Amino acid sequence: MASSGSNHENSTKHEQVLQYIQNLKIGTKLSVRPIAKALGVSEGTAYKAFKEAEASGIVSTKERIGTVRIDRKRREALDQLTFGEVAEIVEGRLYGGAAGLEKTLHKFVIGAMELDAMLRYIDEGSLLIVGNRVGAHRCALEEGAGVLITGGFEPSEEVIALADERALPIISSRHDTFTVASMINRAMYDRLIKRKIMLIEDIVTFSRPADVLKVGATVFDYHRLSRECGYSRFPVVDERGKVVGMMTAKDAVGAPEEGEVERLMTKHPITAAPNITVPSAAHTMAAEGIDLLPIVDRHRKLLGVVTRQEVLDAMRFAGKQPESGETFEDLMWTGFMASAMQGQHELGIAYKGAITPQMSGALGMVSEGVLATLMTQAARKMIRETIKRDYSLESMTTYYVRPVQIDSEITIIPRALEMSRKFTKLEIEVNDNQGLAAKAMMTAQMIDPY
Numbered sequence: 001m002a003s004s005g006s007n008h009e010n011s012t013k014h015e016q017v018l019q020y021i022q023n024l025k026i027g028t029k030l031s032v033r034p035i036a037k038a039l040g041v042s043e044g045t046a047y048k049a050f051k052e053a054e055a056s057g058i059v060s061t062k063e064r065i066g067t068v069r070i071d072r073k074r075r076e077a078l079d080q081l082t083f084g085e086v087a088e089i090v091e092g093r094l095y096g097g098a099a100g101l102e103k104t105l106h107k108f109v110i111g112a113m114e115l116d117a118m119l120r121y122i123d124e125g126s127l128l129i130v131g132n133r134v135g136a137h138r139c140a141l142e143e144g145a146g147v148l149i150t151g152g153f154e155p156s157e158e159v160i161a162l163a164d165e166r167a168l169p170i171i172s173s174r175h176d177t178f179t180v181a182s183m184i185n186r187a188m189y190d191r192l193i194k195r196k197i198m199l200i201e202d203i204v205t206f207s208r209p210a211d212v213l214k215v216g217a218t219v220f221d222y223h224r225l226s227r228e229c230g231y232s233r234f235p236v237v238d239e240r241g242k243v244v245g246m247m248t249a250k251d252a253v254g255a256p257e258e259g260e261v262e263r264l265m266t267k268h269p270i271t272a273a274p275n276i277t278v279p280s281a282a283h284t285m286a287a288e289g290i291d292l293l294p295i296v297d298r299h300r301k302l303l304g305v306v307t308r309q310e311v312l313d314a315m316r317f318a319g320k321q322p323e324s325g326e327t328f329e330d331l332m333w334t335g336f337m338a339s340a341m342q343g344q345h346e347l348g349i350a351y352k353g354a355i356t357p358q359m360s361g362a363l364g365m366v367s368e369g370v371l372a373t374l375m376t377q378a379a380r381k382m383i384r385e386t387i388k389r390d391y392s393l394e395s396m397t398t399y400y401v402r403p404v405q406i407d408s409e410i411t412i413i414p415r416a417l418e419m420s421r422k423f424t425k426l427e428i429e430v431n432d433n434q435g436l437a438a439k440a441m442m443t444a445q446m447i448d449p450y
Contacts, residue, residue, distance in 0.1 A: 017049035024069040027099025070102040080104040083169040092171040096163030201274035220257040365403035378412040391444035
């Protein structure tokens, strides 16, 4: 009993630290030791609370900046960089304006012109990238913009005070202007790509309570809930809301109405985190033959549920969206075009394109990895264009018959050897002007129509 009381006390102190952090003003810097001392808890308890707060998105810890209380990040703003993230990207040091680290920037301006001309481009939410020009620093802050000083120069005390007053970060980086601009531009494109990747948290309404059974419920409760909502699969949760099992129609068959679900349910059920991708959830549900997946936090506390239909609807929507054009796969596939194959199976499609110098490997020929990627891209394009489906790759055996020269024109021919609702087996050939250059045998799990 003494051990149970000690655990409860630690849990209460942990929640006390979390509540204290939540009540702090946005932009407040915080650290473990002072908070542990102020609240009379151990540094270990405070540290665990810090980590949970960071996972929840209410604090952010960055090198050279420290831990700062932030507003909870919104998935919708994922494609926008914050000033704090810019500071981390350019290996910068923060001098002032910590309260504005979580503000987002919509553009950056390079200060390589006269001050009057520069001011025409600076507005609220922008970032001025400039060298040791004190007047430009001050004017940018007055216009509502953050400042990134290049070359390792330090801002003046006056400018630091103004940055704190306006809650606008002023950062210094040892890199030159061209380098930091390139770093930020690359990060912006990476964020744009990530924004296009649909996650489970984008399609699940966590504010809507899920239909669940609680520990202690009976088979009678299961049948009643099933009639009310029309489903046959429900998470079973304990008094803390943690998922401890899954109750299905199969578990209830032949069981007495007064039987407890805790004795009949499937223990340790399959669950998923909210930040997994929608295709990953689709693959899990297809492989396990389930039509409802509980979404849990890292403590297995139930956040919501997602149905297979919701996942498929999301994939259909994603499949209709334009490609980002910025991933390595997209760039490699640029220039390849589909053409019908005369006299071949009705699913036969050939993809023709050129091997560019960027695709070369160590020996000056096309990289084997690039060639394998082109073959998987051709297979995916063929399946999408012919039967409107997608797949998750399970295995691929590749044979490289001979090297392919740079600037060669190649033709990639994917053929479906076997295809069912759940699996597919494909043969993929790569030909250049000398004939067969590479071949692959692929097996994959089919994903329902998008």
